[in-house]
Amino acid sequence: RNDIESMSLGPCNTNRNKKCLYVANIGNNQAQVCTGRPCGKGRRFLQIYKFKEPTIKSCYNSGNFKAKVAILPIHYRGASSPADRANAESFFVDPTGDKNNGKPGDLYIVTKWHKDKHELTRLFKYPVHAHRNIRYGRKRHAYPVQATKGKELMKHTWTDADMSTDGSLIALRGVNSIYFFTRNPSESVAEALKKKPCDYVYETKTSKEFALNATEPVQYSSFEAVGFVPGQKAFIEISECKSENYGNCNPHAFTVRYKE
Numbered sequence: 001r002n003d004i005e006s007m008s009l010g011p012c013n014t015n016r017n018k019k020c021l022y023v024a025n026i027g028n029n030q031a032q033v034c035t036g037r038p039c040g041k042g043r044r045f046l047q048i049y050k051f052k053e054p055t056i057k058s059c060y061n062s063g064n065f066k067a068k069v070a071i072l073p074i075h076y077r078g079a080s081s082p083a084d085r086a087n088a089e090s091f092f093v094d095p096t097g098d099k100n101n102g103k104p105g106d107l108y109i110v111t112k113w114h115k116d117k118h119e120l121t122r123l124f125k126y127p128v129h130a131h132r133n134i135r136y137g138r139k140r141h142a143y144p145v146q147a148t149k150g151k152e153l154m155k156h157t158w159t160d161a162d163m164s165t166d167g168s169l170i171a172l173r174g175v176n177s178i179y180f181f182t183r184n185p186s187e188s189v190a191e192a193l194k195k196k197p198c199d200y201v202y203e204t205k206t207s208k209e210f211a212l213n214a215t216e217p218v219q220y221s222s223f224e225a226v227g228f229v230p231g232q233k234a235f236i237e238i239s240e241c242k243s244e245n246y247g248n249c250n251p252h253a254f255t256v257r258y259k260e
Contacts, residue, residue, distance in 0.1 A: 003027025010093025
């Protein structure tokens with residue numbers, strides 16, 4: 001079963017000029033009940049799909065695009081993980097690396113636990129050295145993603161994340177709010193997410209609030225996605241479709257500009 005929750009654009013390897021799209025098949029709702037080891041609920045193995053960034057022209061001319069996809073299976077059975085299965089919706093790629101062993105192309109997942117289990121929330125890392133040489137059209141052996149915990153991560157239920165193209169800002173999306181964490185070149189991603197977030201918190205209007213002023217039936221249930229606009233001080237949030245409208249829904253997208 002597939003449960004694709006997020007996607008991110010970032011370096012294919014440590015060469016920042018070569019870009020790939022990463023699609024995270026990391027949703028695992030049944031694993032929400034897992035609080036330790038062993039746990040037999042939900043999927044044991046999850047996947048990240050990696051392929052070279054297509055050009056807009058190649059998609060626009062034909063309406064179709066075919067790509068050779070590298071499959072990166074992952075699992076949570078590493079020694080630092082609190083449970084051997086987990087649910088997640090938040091995923092991003094580090095575009096820059098840092099001076100503390102972070103590299104361009106490192107992949108990150110933030111697990112999703114509801115408020116009674118926030119203490120299990122972890123940041124998981126898939127380092128670029130484990131996927132940079134994989135051949136497209138092939139499947140890599142399963143990788144045990146590496147976990148880091150932090151007090152700030154354990155305060156919310158996270159539904160998406162992204163990092164700015166200059167690597168200086170990380171956005172983590174809660175149920176109705178987006179929090180921002182600064183990161184300087186000497187900080188690892190884990191260190192940046194252990195700090196308190198910025199004072200600025202973006203609050204999302206609920207679907208009920210939008211419905212009050214809507215001229216047609218609202219086809220979405222909530223906003224769960226966030227992504228930075230490359231090269232600009234702005235981010236985009238996108239709504240999720242109601243289950244009864246899957247395949248026939250026009251999601252709402254809003255661009256929000258911010259000041260540093």
